[in-house]
Amino acid sequence: MVMDWGGIGLLVVIAVVVVFAVLIWRFWRRNLDKKRLVKQASPIPPPQPEPAFPTSFDLPSQISLASDVGADYSRLYDLLAANRYQQADEETKRVMLWVARADLRGYLLNSDLKTFPCRDLRTIDQLWVQYSGGRFGLSVQKRIYDRVGGNYHKLGDLVGWRSHKKWLKHSDLSFSIRTPMGHLPLEGGVWSGWLGGGAEIYSSLMQRLRDCKI
Template identity: 35%
Template sequence: MTIKIHETDTQFDKLCVLLKSEQCNTNNSKFTLINKIASLNKNSLFKLLSLLLEKYSLKQKSIDLIDEYIYELLLNSKDTVIINLLNNNFPNGVILLKSELSIDYKPLQQLLRVGKFQEADQMTQCLLCTLSQISNDHSRSWLYFTDITSLPSTDLQTIDRLWQVHSLGLFGISRQRDIWIKNGSNWEKLWSKIGWTLNNSSKRYPQEFTWDITAPEGHLPLFNQLRGVQVLKALFTHPAWNE
């Protein structure tokens, strides 16, 4: 037991150091370490909870992706004491499902929370179309690249955060964008990196795509590359990712 407690303290100290880093590329390391800490023992869950309680009691910072991930992990721990403390201290949760157009993102959150990624992918496309319909005053059930600039940054960020939180930072539009940029904005390299092609041909939907977190980084949400790259390019260059 002493060894376990010592290991918890050691890993927790490492996490505290990582949490002080503002670099986005350390998020994967944070996710991995948080999972490792949570798997050690019950005391480790309380240590993670203490991070949230301390941060919000002191009102140190705004909510970030890591806070949201810790909250979701604790909520799914099935520990009644932990869950009761979460409900008492965070009755509305810590993930703010903000929308400039009064869109309800709870259904998307619920699908992602239980790992129904294919259904969440379909809902994401519907939500983007709904945002476009409201912003651009049309009734089309598909997106034109010219629609994208008017989509609210707040809503795009909410959708992206939900995908990231429920995939250990693996999925999301911003993750796809990062990979695109790192590969010199080369679309063929992007398709290959995120697993949208097989033997240089576009994969068949839905059977050839991967609907869980064994997928390559940036695999979800999907966009139809057969229609060209203009919609995705407009999304990647949207100001939401620079705010």
């Protein structure tokens, strides 16, 4: 039998190619398995919670509930911490009238605001600012008021107390965090019973804030 060296050579080449292909496949498979093991062994970090406004259990140290006349701001604090802005506005009215000893009258006078304790105004303002993310508060309103040159009507337009050049009733106003900057507090119409008539008394409030450096 004559040996076909050409055929044998071809078989040898094919065998070498097959062996080489098997080695490459095994090498690739081994690296793939290693990568899978590393991925499985790596701990998956837990999802990070979204930042939230402080609750009644983590009152920032820079805010106190201090009062010069013994006013209790704990309810206002709890309402604002729970984002219950309408009830917080009503509580702001109640406590401001109490501080000014104007409970029976039901509204504030210029004389009340000229002597309103600075510490109490600062407590009220800081609570509103902190628990609205800086959107609401007496100091926020004062910045807007000063920016429009003390024009109460322009202030009303910017903070959402007026619409189409008309003052809104207190019952028609919104108490949502989505309202314009400075929309709250309104103090339940404490200035004169309705927003449009409160220009003079509101001016006295803004002056008192300046005096108190708020």
